[in-house]
Amino acid sequence: MTAEELWERSGLYGTYEAWAFGEAPDKLAYLVLQGIKTATCSAYDLYEANHEPLPKAGDYSIILNSRGEAVCIIKTLKVYVTPFNKVSEEHAFKEGEGDRSLKYWRMVHENFLKNELASLHKSFDENTKVVCEEFEVVGFINEKKDLVPGPYMDFRKIDSSEIDALWELQKRYKAEIGEEEPDGEAQARLSAAIDKGTICFYGVWKETTLLGCCSVTVGFSTFDYLPGGVFEDFYICPEYRHQGIARQLVQFAYRESGVSSLTVGCADCDVEMYQSLGFSVPLGNLLAFGID
Secondary structure: OOHHHHHHHHOOOOOOEEEOOOOOHHHHHHHHHOOOOOEEEEEHHHHHHHOOOOOOOOOEEEEEOOOOOEEEEEEEEEEEEEEHHHOOHHHHHHHOOOOOOHHHHHHHHHHHHHHHHHOOOOOOOOOOEEEEEEEEEEEEEOOOOOEEEOOOEEEEEEOHHHHHHHHHHHHHHHHHOOOOOOOHHHHHHHHHHHHHOOOEEEEEEEOOEEEEEEEEEEEEEOOOOEEEEEEEEEEEOHHHOOOOHHHHHHHHHHHHHOOOEEEOOOOHHHHHHHHHOOOOOOOOOOOOOOOO
């Protein structure tokens, strides 16, 4: 898969850089996938000589292997410039190489930086400036060539034992759209509906925190005489939006619900958003009966 294909599939917005690690690209990419390597570095002089801006927090990159194939997407968390002799043990550990000690890091990166600087006809010394970068994996390609979330994200079906976490999202959603907060009786009815399978909720978690959810109510469609689903209750916490999570959650809910099609009703202001998530077939007007 190319970097362009991976980026399009991710649903992320904005720009990205695609690159491979300078030495042992396959080995280092593997360490990134394992969650062992969460930092990297390069010579500051390279950016200066090429008139390139330094990376910054929030930037996205696609890591390539030695064949130029996309391996994963990372998001930069922190960038700073420091002399080589001031690089910390913490940074050396996060780079994840060898025994992860500062001694090993200095041994390997002295040679690495010498080679980088040689291309500029510059020499290395203990005060050579180093650009240190920390990052996290946003998504990676599995053996089936599918894009799956990074190690810190967990997509799964929500059961009634997790109703409290789901209810907090329900309240945040209602508050955001200006509706009254539902009461305890509504929570009990929702929990019972989940237990009966009347409605199925799907969520994305970061450790023990529920970041987003959606629901699918399964019926039968005579359009293709197969099960069809109604998609509702879609909400991603504001601080986690525009990171590709929404599209992955929709795709997960579609696969897990086992329906042949998903339909969604939305306000005019949300049409473009849902189209970007894959709801691209217009079905005319959606009307409701019996709702005051």
